[in-house]
Amino acid sequence: MIRTLPNSRRYQVGFKLYMFLYFGFLFAPLLVTCVLAFNDSQFPSLPWKGFTIEWFTANLPERVGIFHDTINLYSIWVSARVAFFVTIFSVGVGTCAAFLFEQEDFRFKQGLYFLMLAPLVVPGVILGISILLFSNTLGMFFEDHWALDVGLFRPGFWLVVLGQFSFIATLVTLVVSARLKKFDRSLEEAALNLGANRFEVIWYITLKFLRPAIIGSAAVAFLMSFENFNTTLFLVGSDATLPINLYLQVRDGSTPVINAISFLLIIFTSTAALANLYFSKKER
Amino acid sequence: MKRGIRWAFVIFITPVLLWLFLLIVLPHIDLLIMSFRIEDDVGNSTWSVSNYLNFFNEPIYWLTFTRTAVYSILVTSLTFIVALPVAFFITKVVDVRYQGFLTMLLLLPFWVSELVRVYGWMILLRESGVINHFLLKTGLLRQPIEMLYNDVTMVMGLVYTSMLFMVVPLISVLDSLDDSLIEAAYDLGANMGSILVKIIIPHSMPGIVSGSIVVFMLTLGNYLTPNLMGGKNSLWFTEQIYNQFIASFNWNQGSAFGFLLLLLSSLVIWAGLKLTGQKLSKVVK
Numbered sequence: 001m002i003r004t005l006p007n008s009r010r011y012q013v014g015f016k017l018y019m020f021l022y023f024g025f026l027f028a029p030l031l032v033t034c035v036l037a038f039n040d041s042q043f044p045s046l047p048w049k050g051f052t053i054e055w056f057t058a059n060l061p062e063r064v065g066i067f068h069d070t071i072n073l074y075s076i077w078v079s080a081r082v083a084f085f086v087t088i089f090s091v092g093v094g095t096c097a098a099f100l101f102e103q104e105d106f107r108f109k110q111g112l113y114f115l116m117l118a119p120l121v122v123p124g125v126i127l128g129i130s131i132l133l134f135s136n137t138l139g140m141f142f143e144d145h146w147a148l149d150v151g152l153f154r155p156g157f158w159l160v161v162l163g164q165f166s167f168i169a170t171l172v173t174l175v176v177s178a179r180l181k182k183f184d185r186s187l188e189e190a191a192l193n194l195g196a197n198r199f200e201v202i203w204y205i206t207l208k209f210l211r212p213a214i215i216g217s218a219a220v221a222f223l224m225s226f227e228n229f230n231t232t233l234f235l236v237g238s239d240a241t242l243p244i245n246l247y248l249q250v251r252d253g254s255t256p257v258i259n260a261i262s263f264l265l266i267i268f269t270s271t272a273a274l275a276n277l278y279f280s281k282k283e284r
Numbered sequence: 285m286k287r288g289i290r291w292a293f294v295i296f297i298t299p300v301l302l303w304l305f306l307l308i309v310l311p312h313i314d315l316l317i318m319s320f321r322i323e324d325d326v327g328n329s330t331w332s333v334s335n336y337l338n339f340f341n342e343p344i345y346w347l348t349f350t351r352t353a354v355y356s357i358l359v360t361s362l363t364f365i366v367a368l369p370v371a372f373f374i375t376k377v378v379d380v381r382y383q384g385f386l387t388m389l390l391l392l393p394f395w396v397s398e399l400v401r402v403y404g405w406m407i408l409l410r411e412s413g414v415i416n417h418f419l420l421k422t423g424l425l426r427q428p429i430e431m432l433y434n435d436v437t438m439v440m441g442l443v444y445t446s447m448l449f450m451v452v453p454l455i456s457v458l459d460s461l462d463d464s465l466i467e468a469a470y471d472l473g474a475n476m477g478s479i480l481v482k483i484i485i486p487h488s489m490p491g492i493v494s495g496s497i498v499v500f501m502l503t504l505g506n507y508l509t510p511n512l513m514g515g516k517n518s519l520w521f522t523e524q525i526y527n528q529f530i531a532s533f534n535w536n537q538g539s540a541f542g543f544l545l546l547l548l549s550s551l552v553i554w555a556g557l558k559l560t561g562q563k564l565s566k567v568v569k
Contacts, residue, residue: 002376002377002463002466002467003376003377003378003379003380004463004467005466005467005470015369015373015377018369018373019370019373022366022370023389025444026390026393026444026447027393028404028408029401029403029404029405029407029408029444030393030396030400030401030404032404032407032408032414033400033403033404033407036407036414043412044407045407045412045413045414045417046414046417046418047417092299093299093300093303096295096296096297096299096300097296097299097300097303099292099296100293100296100297100300104292104293104296104297106293106297112300112304115304115308115309116300116304118308119308120498121497121501121549121550121553122308122312122501122546122549123501123502123504123505123522123545123546123549124505125505125507125522125525125526125542125545126315126505126542126545126546127311129315129525129529129538129539129542130311130312130314130315130542131307131311132529133311133314133315133318133535133539134310134311134314134315136535137314162307163307165303165307166303166307166308169303198291198292199292202292223395226397227396227397227398227399229397229398229399229507229508230505230506230507230508230522233507233526234526234529234530243397243398243399246397246399246400246403247399247508247512250399250402250403250406250512251511251512254403254406254407258403259407262396262400262403262404265396265397265400266396266400269395269396269397270392270395270396272395273391273392273395274388277388
């Protein structure tokens, strides 16, 4: 049964085999994607025609590597900018929300807390369309009443940022709240007794304590935003983010350039994930 | 000092209220209003329930809806069945030395974008894909077969995509299960089946519920996997919403669909919580 009890050989071997198959299932698609990024072929499929890095570096008429592929490079840049702003906003607001729910008491706190959790259980597609509708309504209202044409209300960069922020902030709130719960409030009281005001206490003591959670949740927020598809799909304007752009290419037939991008993404995200894990272990 | 505390309160609550009301509450109210309005040819809009009537009158709409719901429940159960042994192995069976490493390995693929993972499955499974290549080479097949674009593959893809959200809560509940309970049951002569049903499952209930809620919600709202791996003539409900919004530009109809999907997901989540006696605020932790 468990490691402290005698187990039959069949049980152990069977369980190990199951885990082996499970990890195979988990990694097969990623491995194949990475390997085929280096295949010297016009299509992302076997047979193996030799090793090449041309899908990264080439700039030939029939083969444009990712480093010269302006459309894909631009969408990476768009995604990075979106993720940057989403991270800043959601960490800022999420930290405020954590303080609000952990350290303040007010009427309707339960209700507001419930509302804060809601984005986690609302499908991303619904968040996307409702924000699209609302911004459109606001846009029409501004135009009818004050003859103002506000770019923010049309699908585009800032609407994507707001849409992703709307649910990533919940995640940051939960992570920061979990850390804030462990905070020993007598430290705050000591600082207040010694003459610090509330903001000095927060700045010099509480936020220092929260730093690992804030950095960790910022990393997660960045990644989630960078990879978001469902919410973005409805809010995107002319500047496609990387997942949207990749989706359009995958849907209409694919070239190994997509493998090359995927390879870079896999390397980048696993490094970020490992670094995050390493630092969160070290802080503890 | 009392004044200082109130100022802090104002600073904390303002961004939170702006966020929750401007981006969550008001947009959803707008969604509800839009779903009850229709536009005539001239562009005048009036109140009407015809968007909802359309849903019930057109079999293609409610069939897709039912199909999506049933498949989402199927995917949730399959994910649980696959994930439970994995979580059990990592927390209870494997040598403690490898625990951290295996957990990390388990989480790694899910940091990569869903699109990349689905794409990986596509180049594995399609007619000119890697699996077909090997099957042809070894002589197991004479003609390549198309393994993509059917319901089985789509369900597998959905299970794959949502695996993480089941494994992680299961690992955390099983971690808190005291080994001595299982040892005691074993000493008293319980077999594996009754240990599973009487000890492991009841103890894991909070993790099972939270995992299932997240997996169900993500599957129901998934667009990429059914769209890229599913058959061309078997739609997912999110695709219907997308078609109404982007292709037909009928936002009112799309809103009605969106609201129905939201209603379904809230209902199932509510029922799941009620049946197992859990609270949402406990479950998300």
